[in-house]
Amino acid sequence: VQLQASGGGLVQLGGSLRLSCAASGRSARSYSMGWFRQAPGKEREFVTAISYRDRRTYYADSVKGRFTISRDNAKSTVYLQMNSLKPEDTAVYYCAATPWYQPETGASRYDYWGQGTQVTVSS
Secondary structure (H helix, E strand, O other), rough: OOEEEEEEEEEEEEEOOOEEEEEOOOOOHOOEEEEEEOOOOOOEEEEEEOOOOOOOOEEEOOOOOOOOEEOOOOOOOEEEEEEOOHHHHHHHEEEEEEOOOOOOOOHHHEEEEEOOOOEEEEE
């Protein structure tokens, strides 16, 4: 499975961005998908995930109520709508795919990773 993330950029405090992650390869639609982020000098952290079958979602507390993950299985694409962005959301955002049924929060559960897209929120 190959993953291609896009949609990052520079946005002001309180602004919005939508990230996309296009998956290709065998059975790409059959993977649960997640978004992680990594800020400079910090470890990669879980943001959100969505299961492939029933589209159950799970969010980190830091983004709950502001970010929304969704998927279009026909397009093999996962989206991350980010609203009310804060400077602390600044990071490289990575999408990842896992064959596990449920939305996984641990990075080690994911087998495939996209290249990352930079999100910068200015104050």
